[in-house]
Amino acid sequence: MKARLDRPQILLGLLALAIIGAFLLLHGNYLISALVLAAIYAIVITGLVLLTGLNGQYSLGHAAFFGIGAYTSALLTIAGVPPLLASAAAIAITGAFGAIIGVPLLRLRGYYLAVATLAFQLIMLSVLNGWRQVTLGPSGMANIPPYAIGRWVVRGESAYYWLTWIVAFLCIWGGVNLWRSRIGQALLAIKSDEAAAAAMGINVSALKVQIFALSAALAGLGGSLYAHYVTFISPERFGPIASFELLLGALLGGVGTPFGAILGALLLIALPEVVAPLRDYKVMVYGIVFILVSLYLPLGIAGLIQGTYVRLCGGRRPGALAAQTGKTEAGA
Amino acid sequence: MAFAGLVALSNVSFRVPAGRIHGLIGPNGAGKTTLFNVITAIIPPSSGSVLFETRDITGASPHRVARLGIARTFQNVRLFRNQTVLENVMVGTFRHTGAGMMSGLLRLPRAVAEQRRTETEAVECLDFVGLSDLIDRDAEALPFGQQRLLELARALALRPKLLLLDEPAAGLNHRETEKVGELIRSLPARGITVLLVEHNMALMMSVADAIVVLNYGVKIAEGTADEIAANGEVIRAYLGDEDIG
Numbered sequence: 001m002k003a004r005l006d007r008p009q010i011l012l013g014l015l016a017l018a019i020i021g022a023f024l025l026l027h028g029n030y031l032i033s034a035l036v037l038a039a040i041y042a043i044v045i046t047g048l049v050l051l052t053g054l055n056g057q058y059s060l061g062h063a064a065f066f067g068i069g070a071y072t073s074a075l076l077t078i079a080g081v082p083p084l085l086a087s088a089a090a091i092a093i094t095g096a097f098g099a100i101i102g103v104p105l106l107r108l109r110g111y112y113l114a115v116a117t118l119a120f121q122l123i124m125l126s127v128l129n130g131w132r133q134v135t136l137g138p139s140g141m142a143n144i145p146p147y148a149i150g151r152w153v154v155r156g157e158s159a160y161y162w163l164t165w166i167v168a169f170l171c172i173w174g175g176v177n178l179w180r181s182r183i184g185q186a187l188l189a190i191k192s193d194e195a196a197a198a199a200m201g202i203n204v205s206a207l208k209v210q211i212f213a214l215s216a217a218l219a220g221l222g223g224s225l226y227a228h229y230v231t232f233i234s235p236e237r238f239g240p241i242a243s244f245e246l247l248l249g250a251l252l253g254g255v256g257t258p259f260g261a262i263l264g265a266l267l268l269i270a271l272p273e274v275v276a277p278l279r280d281y282k283v284m285v286y287g288i289v290f291i292l293v294s295l296y297l298p299l300g301i302a303g304l305i306q307g308t309y310v311r312l313c314g315g316r317r318p319g320a321l322a323a324q325t326g327k328t329e330a331g332a
Numbered sequence: 333m334a335f336a337g338l339v340a341l342s343n344v345s346f347r348v349p350a351g352r353i354h355g356l357i358g359p360n361g362a363g364k365t366t367l368f369n370v371i372t373a374i375i376p377p378s379s380g381s382v383l384f385e386t387r388d389i390t391g392a393s394p395h396r397v398a399r400l401g402i403a404r405t406f407q408n409v410r411l412f413r414n415q416t417v418l419e420n421v422m423v424g425t426f427r428h429t430g431a432g433m434m435s436g437l438l439r440l441p442r443a444v445a446e447q448r449r450t451e452t453e454a455v456e457c458l459d460f461v462g463l464s465d466l467i468d469r470d471a472e473a474l475p476f477g478q479q480r481l482l483e484l485a486r487a488l489a490l491r492p493k494l495l496l497l498d499e500p501a502a503g504l505n506h507r508e509t510e511k512v513g514e515l516i517r518s519l520p521a522r523g524i525t526v527l528l529v530e531h532n533m534a535l536m537m538s539v540a541d542a543i544v545v546l547n548y549g550v551k552i553a554e555g556t557a558d559e560i561a562a563n564g565e566v567i568r569a570y571l572g573d574e575d576i577g
Contacts, residue, residue: 189412
């Protein structure tokens with residue numbers, strides 16, 4: 001990771017080129033709309049990568065933050081608030097939710113933490129379904145206005161492609177910056193040893209809550225863009241299966257670097273196509289993939305690529321990366 | 333200090349004068365590490381108090397104690413295993429740096445400049461312990477002796493006023509132990525007060541200005557190295573006594 005994050009500019013440049021290249025290749029193709037969704041997922045998954053990869057916390061409740069962001073943005077813009085302000089509100093509200101539930105979560109670790117976030121997810125799903133005066137219940141909210149930045153109204157697939165991928169790119173860039181920063185390094189220290197981190201003067205609880213809030217806020221931002229893009233939202237899209245898919249995307253893409261979020265998001269878009277013939281057994285396949293990834297690819301595909309790169313070009317063994325999930329690189 | 337139903341320390345009271353190396357010895361289970369954990373607020377004492385400079389730091393949280401300038405190393409070496417040698421020491425500068433999450437996300441010039449400064453400082457700390465050639469190694473991949481030195485460099489990066497060293501020579505060979513001894517001796521010149529727990533008596537006698545002896549959680553002696561070496565009760569505590577049941 002370090003060897004690679006020392007020169008993240010190269011990878012960020014490649015990402016920018018890929019974003020432009022994909023547009024030129026697929027312009028007018030139905031795949032553009034799939035890529036818009038991928039960009040939105042990449043934003044949310046970046047939050048999960050930072051939470052898990054930097055700080056070792058797991059969330060099975062991110063679809064709830066995604067939903068809170070989507071409903072916040074939908075309700076406000078339907079009421080006449082400009083979308084840019086609605087996005088800011090979605091970020092602020094999901095960030096605040098993250099901070100509030102982050103405090104009791106401080107006492108929990110690993111799978112206990114994941115189960116507690118799942119409980120939050122279920123509560124939020126009930127609220128979205130039950131609070132009909134505001135959310136219109138299970139029938140969902142339609143006619144959400146398109147996104148707009150000042151006078152520029154975002155219409156058509158191409159416009160959403162640029163909007164969502166520019167935001168996704170900025171999130172990855174921010175994630176890469178954070179990873180290398182003082183706070184990022186402190187979060188990594190907390191992940192290895194909380195007592196030793198505290199002995200460095202790091203306020204462990206405060207930072208754990210902060211990263212949880214940031215992670216939730218990124219999900220909220222993704223949700224806000226999602227609502228305007230699809231123009232119709234209903235609670236079922238923000239349930240536990242969606243949370244599970246997002247976490248699967250993060251782990252599959254790789255939590256050792258923010259770039260893993262891009263891979264995870266693309267896989268999340270491709271996977272349903274691949275497993276489409278299985279229909280009702282889709283979730284079962286997800287479960288199997290989940291188990292296989294945690295056993296054999298603890299750093300996801302990004303980790304696999306980096307491991308291969310290091311092996312081919314010499315240099316550092318990817319041991320530091322493997323250690324980040326607390327597992328050995330069993331199968332790779 | 334009552335701990336898990338046992339009195340681990342009782343009525344232990346001593347002062348560590350600034351700019352000195354103060355030793356703390358005692359047989360296994362005497363309460364030395366417990367005392368360190370009380371000072372660094374990992375374990376709250378059931379009674380008694382810890383004073384640092386002029387303030388009462390009893391019951392503060394561990395990160396606050398560190399922020400006041402008390403650094404420590406751990407008996408069983410606790411490095412940040414996912415980070416490189418340099419990154420470990422840079423985390424040690426956390427106490428006197430200030431860039432927050434936002435300036436980190438946006439990579440603000442102020443945060444970048446601060447990080448350059450801390451990197452230089454971290455390299456200096458590594459240079460001091462002789463590890464500056466190993467900057468990009470994984471901390472975990474270092475041999476044990478170098479891990480101890482890295483932990484020392486990380487603690488020095490806090491710019492501590494008081495440094496608690498918990499058996500810094502345990503597991504080291506003769507040459508490494510001598511090197512650690514030299515490093516410890518040079519700390520007061522850097523304005524660092526040292527409280528040292530160490531089983532290696534030769535090392536302890538060669539660096540400590542004064543020594544406190546604990547046995548079964550009670551202070552049984554305090555004095556210079558020579559006084560302690562001649563103290564009958566200390567010798568009994570170490571060699572064992574048929575009468576102690």
